[in-house]
Amino acid sequence: MTQQANILVVEDNQDINQLLCKIIRKHHGSAQQVYSGTEAMIYIEKQEWDLVLLDLMLPGMSGEDVLNELSQKSAVPVIIISARGEQQSKIDCLRTGADDYITKPFDVEEVSARIHAQLRRNKRNQVTLLKKELIFKDIVIDLEAKMAWANGTLLKLTAKEFTILVLFVSNPRKIYSKPNLYESVWKEPYYGDENIVNVHMSHLRSKLAQVNPDETYIETVWGMGYRLKN
8 A cells, every 4th residue: 555544443352352453453554442332432533534443342431332432423434353153143233334334353364454444445445535436337426515426417406315426426335324315415323214314325326216217226134224336
C-alpha cells in the first residue's frame, strides 16, 4: 500500500492482539492495541481510524455494544474477529453494521487479505465522495445538486428516498437492516415500526424499475435486510 492505514485492534487476548498487530504492521500500516470495549471507545472518540478489528467477548463494554455505538457515530469499516461461529451471531453483527466477520481460529493470510479488501473499498468510497459524485451501474448521483439519474433518466425522489439511495451507493457491498436504515436516514432510534422503511424502500425500488425495468438495483437479503445487487 502506498498510504499507511491507521487501524484499531480491540482484542482482550494478548497473544491474538499481538498477532493481529503484527499482520497489520507488516502489510498495512500502524496498529493501536486496546484490550477492552471501554478503552476502545476512548480511542474511537479521540481520533479517526481507517479500520477497526473488533472482538465480541470483551471485558467492560461488549463488542456488540461497541459495534452499535460505532454504527451510529462513524462510517469507519469494522471487521469482527470472534470465536463465536454461530450463524445468528454473524447475522446480528452484519445487521448492526459490521462490514465483515472472521471466525477464530483464523488463517493469517485470510485476515490480511480481508483487511486489504476493506481498506481498498474504503479508499474508493473516500475518493468518490471527494468527487462529489457517486456511481453504481447506470445510477449517477450528484451530491452537491442532490439529484440522481438511472439509465440516463432523472429520478424524481423525495429527500428520504435520495438519502437512502446515497447510503446504498456509498457502501455498495453493505447489507442494511431496517433498523440500520431507519437510524441512518431518520436520525432517531428505531422502535420496531417497519412500515415507514417498507414504504420508502418500495417507492424507491419502484422509481428505479420505472426508468430501467430490465435492471435490479436493490435486492432483499432474507433475514438480514437490503443491499445493492452487484
